[in-house]
Amino acid sequence: MTNVSRTFVVEAAPDVVIDYLKDFSHAEAWDPGTESCTRLDDGEIAVGSQWHNTSTIAGVSTELVYELTELRADSVTFVGENDTAKTTDVITATPHGTGTELTYDATIEMKGAAKLGAPAVKVIFEKVGNDTEDDLTRVLNQLA
Template sequence: MTTVSRTFLVQPEPAVVIDYLKDFAHAEAWDPGTEKCTQESPGEIRVGTRWHNVSKIAGVTTELTYTLETLTPGRLVFRGENDSASTTDTITVQAKGGGSEITYDAVIEPKGAGKLGEPLLKLLFERIGTKTEKQMTEVLDGLPA
């Protein structure tokens, strides 16, 4: 299991941040690995909504189905699954100053033979975590107030 965590500040208030990030299709804008992300479940976004995500990481394309497991005014949890890995992304948002403090925790669990590469995965995902923090900050700070 590989865990990556980042805590950072953005200008929008928590309600704006949660409203934007609850739509995992927006990962195309803030996640450096995501190439395409489309909502599979019809209707409004709620717990149980699913997305099909296509990402390229270290030159390898992978597809996962993400499900929104938790949606509260201060916390989002997305669970991604495919045959080779599962991931849990927890985004906690709280008011800080005039904006928000975000804590983004990603837990990646390789399955099968993928477990052998976990030490390298940690290094790779730490780099991705830094890029994600930068991109997410830029995107969220660019949202209308």
């Protein structure tokens, strides 16, 4: 299991941040690996909403179905899964001045034969974490 966490400050208020991030299709704008992210259901976004995500990381393309498993005023949790991996992303937004301190915590669990590549996963996802922080900061600051 690999865990990558980043904490940083953005200019947008926490309610604006959570309202934006609860729609995982926005990952196309802030997740450097995401190539496409399409909602699989209709209606208001709520716990149970799902998205089909296609990503390429370190030259490897993968598809996961993500589900919004928790939605609170100060956080969102998404769980993405396929045959080779399960990822849990918890994003917490707390007030910081007029903006938000954001903590993005991602846990990646490889399954089956993919577990053999687990040591390389940490190195790759640390880089992805840095890029995600940069992209999220840019996108969320535009919402302020």
